[in-house]
Amino acid sequence: MTAGPTDAGAAPLLEARGVTVEFLTRAGHAARALDGVDLSVQPGEVLALVGESGSGKTTLARTLMGLQRPTRGQVLLEGRPLDYSARGLRSYRRRVQMVLQDAAGALNPRQNVYESVAEGIRLHGRAKSDDQGRSEAELVAAAMSDAGLRPPEKLFLRFPHELSGGQKQRVLIAGALALRPELLLADEPVSSLDASIRGEILALLLKLRQELGMGVVVVTHDLGLAWNIADRIAVMYLGRVVECGTTEEVLIAPRHPYTKALLSVVPEIEGLEPVVLTGEIPDPTRIPAGCRFHPRCPALADGTAERADVAGACRTEPLEVLPGTGEHRTACHLDRVMSSTPR
Amino acid sequence: MTETGAATELLAMRDVRVTYQTSEGPLPAVRGVDLVVRRGEVVGVAGESGCGKSTLVSTVLRLQPKDAEVEGAVEVLGDDVQTMKWGDLRALRWAGASIVFQGALHSLNPVQRVGRQIAEPIGVHEPGLSTDAVDRRVSELLEQVGLSASRARSYPHQLSGGQKQRVMIAMALACRPQLIVADEPTTALDVMVQAQILDLLRALVRDLDVGLMIISHDLSVLADICDRVLVMYAGRVVESGTAAEVFADPKHPYTAALSGAFPRIGDQAARYSPGGLAGDPPDPRSLPDGCSFAPRCPRVVERCTSAEPPLADVGGRPVACIRAGEP
Numbered sequence: 001m002t003a004g005p006t007d008a009g010a011a012p013l014l015e016a017r018g019v020t021v022e023f024l025t026r027a028g029h030a031a032r033a034l035d036g037v038d039l040s041v042q043p044g045e046v047l048a049l050v051g052e053s054g055s056g057k058t059t060l061a062r063t064l065m066g067l068q069r070p071t072r073g074q075v076l077l078e079g080r081p082l083d084y085s086a087r088g089l090r091s092y093r094r095r096v097q098m099v100l101q102d103a104a105g106a107l108n109p110r111q112n113v114y115e116s117v118a119e120g121i122r123l124h125g126r127a128k129s130d131d132q133g134r135s136e137a138e139l140v141a142a143a144m145s146d147a148g149l150r151p152p153e154k155l156f157l158r159f160p161h162e163l164s165g166g167q168k169q170r171v172l173i174a175g176a177l178a179l180r181p182e183l184l185l186a187d188e189p190v191s192s193l194d195a196s197i198r199g200e201i202l203a204l205l206l207k208l209r210q211e212l213g214m215g216v217v218v219v220t221h222d223l224g225l226a227w228n229i230a231d232r233i234a235v236m237y238l239g240r241v242v243e244c245g246t247t248e249e250v251l252i253a254p255r256h257p258y259t260k261a262l263l264s265v266v267p268e269i270e271g272l273e274p275v276v277l278t279g280e281i282p283d284p285t286r287i288p289a290g291c292r293f294h295p296r297c298p299a300l301a302d303g304t305a306e307r308a309d310v311a312g313a314c315r316t317e318p319l320e321v322l323p324g325t326g327e328h329r330t331a332c333h334l335d336r337v338m339s340s341t342p343r
Numbered sequence: 344m345t346e347t348g349a350a351t352e353l354l355a356m357r358d359v360r361v362t363y364q365t366s367e368g369p370l371p372a373v374r375g376v377d378l379v380v381r382r383g384e385v386v387g388v389a390g391e392s393g394c395g396k397s398t399l400v401s402t403v404l405r406l407q408p409k410d411a412e413v414e415g416a417v418e419v420l421g422d423d424v425q426t427m428k429w430g431d432l433r434a435l436r437w438a439g440a441s442i443v444f445q446g447a448l449h450s451l452n453p454v455q456r457v458g459r460q461i462a463e464p465i466g467v468h469e470p471g472l473s474t475d476a477v478d479r480r481v482s483e484l485l486e487q488v489g490l491s492a493s494r495a496r497s498y499p500h501q502l503s504g505g506q507k508q509r510v511m512i513a514m515a516l517a518c519r520p521q522l523i524v525a526d527e528p529t530t531a532l533d534v535m536v537q538a539q540i541l542d543l544l545r546a547l548v549r550d551l552d553v554g555l556m557i558i559s560h561d562l563s564v565l566a567d568i569c570d571r572v573l574v575m576y577a578g579r580v581v582e583s584g585t586a587a588e589v590f591a592d593p594k595h596p597y598t599a600a601l602s603g604a605f606p607r608i609g610d611q612a613a614r615y616s617p618g619g620l621a622g623d624p625p626d627p628r629s630l631p632d633g634c635s636f637a638p639r640c641p642r643v644v645e646r647c648t649s650a651e652p653p654l655a656d657v658g659g660r661p662v663a664c665i666r667a668g669e670p
Contacts, residue, residue, distance in 0.1 A: 052533045052534070052535050052536070053504065053536075164623050165392065194391035194560050195560050195561060195600075195601050195604035195605065196391055196600055196601065196604060196619055196620035197619065197623075198604050198617070198619060199603070199617040199619015199620065200621065202617035203616075206617070221533045223608060224606045224607075224608060225617075227606050227608045227609075227613060228606055228613055228614070228615070228616070228617040229615065247614075251609070252608075252609055261535070265535060265537070265538035266534060266563075266608060267537075267538075267561075267563040267564050267566065267567035274538060276535070277535055280503055
């Protein structure tokens, strides 16, 4: 058992403030992939960003990584805005690393394991600056051991096609770990892996947090994964965070109809009555008026919102951006009425 | 199971063995599998990469590679697929049974409208049909899988992952097969789209009274949709039973590991403690002595390595583990 490190008073390691990312589509329309996101990650915290395809969770991870510049808003590391110069990004990436989705595709097929893991070490001159004076080979071996690739020397000369799916994912994690980052961003780290390997990789992330104090932001559509490893959860829908709180709050006592629907379709034998939403997240060039979820909202469709006298607000009044920290909150007109009514 | 007998058995596999001839020697991918799918029934096969489940699927319509040797019987609608004449096999494909392959999202032709692609097998099987009749059938199929008929004019890149999977299912239904095999139909999809596709498959089985065989590495998906589930490891079935039994009360340690890999939300034991299984499946060319799961098994004892355990009755269902009955 690992206790969550969330300390209310501590300064966030990484923060997003009012982050908006717009793209121009080929037809010339502005698509708003992120529409004002506030988020903060404490040192050593495991935060899960969850949502369907099109919710903006991967764009947010890319923006936190500095791969995508926000159209408006800021990303801050320990309170200082991210410097997007080549030099600024290089020093940023020594501290914040990313593991991409699709381990098989992310490794260079013509590069052996040693070269793959050593690449970041060389790029950042990590061997020259090591406080224990370790050589490149020692650093590669140490990162591989940390990622559970043991004994590392036996795997140095293997090529990606000679590795199993779990081993490939570990090589990617080792490459990120070699730089001793304070935060690791992992985009769907286990979605392409077999069920039996999935647990191993998730346990590895928890172990790295425990031993190295590393924080993790994990992007996933898998709520079971969040239940396994996350301290906090931010649920995203169409470029906004619509519910956030501790894992227990969000998954045991969800308050946003979208979160409730997502939870209800997690395959299980017994459980909630499944609420299968029709359709998919709308196109970000046409964000619905009012609450962005209202066209698919089961609580609006079944009259619950009407009875609570908020249906008009759902259709016309936009909701404010949720703050990135603090208590369990939702961006939902209905929930605002329900939670303020004494029960 | 209300009926037995050959008439209701759309698919019957008896002691199926598939061996690939490789440069490094024979590779037994499937080692004696028995499986039956009846009309109106959903049967799931669970297991991880390399367990032989996709090879098993390929034998249903004799689609296995040339270097694969198949033993045992694979009967579809009562006829042995592996020995039937080429012409009969051609008639059976699409119209008797069809397969929705894994990675379907990338297997649509990117430069052809999806309506044309759905029409293709119809044209092959019913060459006399007029263009209008084919178009009508394509429209019906699209609506049957929850898409609007106007989608026939879309190209694959204009569709989302879930919509492409619906097109693949429409194509599988095009020639009104009685048996449908779906290999990992929801693997690359989001939870909500996965739920939509599972709902669709369930409705099709109910409305069309077909049989469905579904392959997945995710036992929780199978538990959700299947009547019966078989769990495969290293080419053999290690446990089978009703979906509820297998998922909620796994008897084989491998099934337990698969079941534990996807936690039940709310289960405090799974908080900060992801379930899993160390190690990789064995190389089929050099299987370990005795039980092939023994090297990864948390319950292994010395006698496990003496002989491969047969499927034996444990609490009313077949389990291949000598310790399954022990507390």
